[in-house]
Amino acid sequence: MTDTAPARPRRSDATRAAILRAARERFAADGYERATIRAIAADARIDPSMVMRYYGSKEGLFAAAAEFDLRLPDLTRVPSGQLGETLVRHFLDRWEGDETLAALLRAASTNPGAADRMRGIFADQLGAAVATFGTDPETTARRAGLVAAQILGLALTRYIVRLPPIVAMPPAEVVGWVGPTIQRYLTGSPD
Amino acid sequence: MTDTAPARPRRSDATRAAILRAARERFAADGYERATIRAIAADARIDPSMVMRYYGSKEGLFAAAAEFDLRLPDLTRVPSGQLGETLVRHFLDRWEGDETLAALLRAASTNPGAADRMRGIFADQLGAAVATFGTDPETTARRAGLVAAQILGLALTRYIVRLPPIVAMPPAEVVGWVGPTIQRYLTGSPD
DNA sequence: ACCGTATGCCAACACCTGTTGACACGCCAG
DNA sequence: CTGGCGTGTCAACAGGTGTTGGCATACGGT
Numbered sequence: 001m002t003d004t005a006p007a008r009p010r011r012s013d014a015t016r017a018a019i020l021r022a023a024r025e026r027f028a029a030d031g032y033e034r035a036t037i038r039a040i041a042a043d044a045r046i047d048p049s050m051v052m053r054y055y056g057s058k059e060g061l062f063a064a065a066a067e068f069d070l071r072l073p074d075l076t077r078v079p080s081g082q083l084g085e086t087l088v089r090h091f092l093d094r095w096e097g098d099e100t101l102a103a104l105l106r107a108a109s110t111n112p113g114a115a116d117r118m119r120g121i122f123a124d125q126l127g128a129a130v131a132t133f134g135t136d137p138e139t140t141a142r143r144a145g146l147v148a149a150q151i152l153g154l155a156l157t158r159y160i161v162r163l164p165p166i167v168a169m170p171p172a173e174v175v176g177w178v179g180p181t182i183q184r185y186l187t188g189s190p191d
Numbered sequence: 192m193t194d195t196a197p198a199r200p201r202r203s204d205a206t207r208a209a210i211l212r213a214a215r216e217r218f219a220a221d222g223y224e225r226a227t228i229r230a231i232a233a234d235a236r237i238d239p240s241m242v243m244r245y246y247g248s249k250e251g252l253f254a255a256a257a258e259f260d261l262r263l264p265d266l267t268r269v270p271s272g273q274l275g276e277t278l279v280r281h282f283l284d285r286w287e288g289d290e291t292l293a294a295l296l297r298a299a300s301t302n303p304g305a306a307d308r309m310r311g312i313f314a315d316q317l318g319a320a321v322a323t324f325g326t327d328p329e330t331t332a333r334r335a336g337l338v339a340a341q342i343l344g345l346a347l348t349r350y351i352v353r354l355p356p357i358v359a360m361p362p363a364e365v366v367g368w369v370g371p372t373i374q375r376y377l378t379g380s381p382d
Numbered sequence: 383a384c385c386g387t388a389t390g391c392c393a394a395c396a397c398c399t400g401t402t403g404a405c406a407c408g409c410c411a412g
Numbered sequence: 413c414t415g416g417c418g419t420g421t422c423a424a425c426a427g428g429t430g431t432t433g434g435c436a437t438a439c440g441g442t
Contacts, residue, residue, distance in 0.1 A: 011409080012419060031301030033224040037400065047421050052401060108352050109300035110222030115352050122354060145348065145356030146368055152352070153344015157336065161299050161306050161343070163313060165336030176381030177337055181372045190367030202439075203389060228430065238391050243431060 018044040023065040027103035032111040084183025146185040209235040214256040218294035223302040275374025337376040
């Protein structure tokens with residue numbers, strides 16, 4: 001068994017946290033390859049070699065920095081007519097409150113490991129949430145995939161590529177437009 | 192005036208084309224930073240310095256390789272009820288027949304210039320197409336942006352991140368699910 | 383046949399990258 | 413007080429990057 005959580009607080013915990021914070025910022029702003037360990041270390045005001053000691057490698061650092069929980073609400077407690085609206089609002093909040101998702105999305109375009117993690121998050125977490133309410137199990141994966149496609153497209157155009165009309169839309173209007181789409185992907189049928 | 196098109200075919204045109212083809216492949220597969228000039232030159236079976244002579248710099252090469260025309264159909268000739276379906280089918284074809292778009296999307300996540308070009312393509316070309324049929328000019332930019340968000344999300348999950356359920360969907364089913372979404376973004380109203 | 387020029391290769395540059403090992407300081411248990 | 417260990421810095425390595433200039437060669441017009 002790997003001894004996680006001996007709970008003994010180490011003096012270096014603050015440094016570890018600073019590194020992680022700087023890493024998330026840099027990965028979110030620059031993507032995986034342009035976010036250099038040296039720049040991250042400089043932001044955290046320590047030597048680059050510390051990053052290696054605490055996280056092993058750049059890949060290890062990214063893996064630690066890209067840990068993420070969508071914190072999806074319990075969809076069984078949401079009125080079935082408001083699923084889309086609720087999810088879109090939740091994703092907007094989650095996206096704007098934590099730059100980890102932006103880091104993950106930026107990196108996922110070029111880094112296979114990041115793409116892997118992205119797949120995992122949206123397949124596992126979103127897939128599980130979609131499976132909680134009673135749609136045909138045969139189609140849940142597809143429905144979750146379609147939701148992911150719309151949500152990620154929204155995130156891509158709003159936070160990464162920054163298409164002006166999408167950036168300019170207030171959250172409420174985004175919910176108004178995209179909510180029904182998500183609703184249909186979850187509970188509707190094609191064509 | 193810059194003398195474009197003296198129409199005199201140069202002996203090096205084949206080389207130029209080979210470089211461009213290799214560049215599109217590499218940019219599409221690896222993104223901007225990981226696609227190295229050396230690797231592109233090796234694919235094209237020439238010396239890296241030739242790339243510099245013909246395209247000036249890596250940025251110049253990318254700019255040439257990322258030239259792209261969506262070739263959107265004339266939307267005024269499409270029955271207004273089939274706009275969504277038509278557009279989705281067109282985008283799927285365009286995306287699968289030319290890796291330039293994939294290169295552009297991969298690069299747009301990390302390279303500001305690529306993001307710029309992406310914005311240009313979807314604002315100018317898609318925006319113009321959406322403007323051709325008579326919706327309120329006030330909302331055309333927003334409608335075009337929403338369409339871009341859904342289409343780019345579909346492309347991201349199908350060709351870049353490769354979410355299994357989206358990859359597995361046959362084109363006809365994609366059209367069946369996403370077509371109505373695009374239709375609503377073009378001709379419908381929120382909420 | 384000749385010569386200029388377009389085409390291509392080679393070697394090198396300056397720089398930046400992730401990563402490593404040796405060395406210094408300071409906290410804390412004994 | 414005195415070790416030992418956790419924390420941090422410094423300098424360097426080996427490799428890869430975009431980019432540059434010089435040199436060979438072969439084409440094409442005269």
